[in-house]
Amino acid sequence: MNxxxxxxxxxxxxxxxxxxxxEGLMNNEKxxxxxxxxxxxxYECMKGADTSYEQYNRDREREADADKVYIxx
Numbered sequence: 001m002n003x004x005x006x007x008x009x010x011x012x013x014x015x016x017x018x019x020x021x022x023e024g025l026m027n028n029e030k031x032x033x034x035x036x037x038x039x040x041x042x043y044e045c046m047k048g049a050d051t052s053y054e055q056y057n058r059d060r061e062r063e064a065d066a067d068k069v070y071i072x073x
Contacts, residue, residue, distance in 0.1 A: 019053045026051070
């Protein structure tokens with residue numbers, strides 16, 4: 001029982017830290033967008049930095065699954 005609790009704590013903390021890292025990187029990217037020379041390049045930059053962690057994770061998993069299918073063919 002103790003091992004199972006430790007396992008779930010590890011999984012929970014691992015997921016939270018990944019999300020925190022991702023959100024920190026996206027905040028940094030948004031700050032960098034402010035240095036863009038034109039408004040159109042600013043908006044383009046912000047569009048790329050506006051992806052939520054959940055959407056990023058879904059896209060990443062979808063691409064990983066597509067790679068598995070491609071490799072297995």
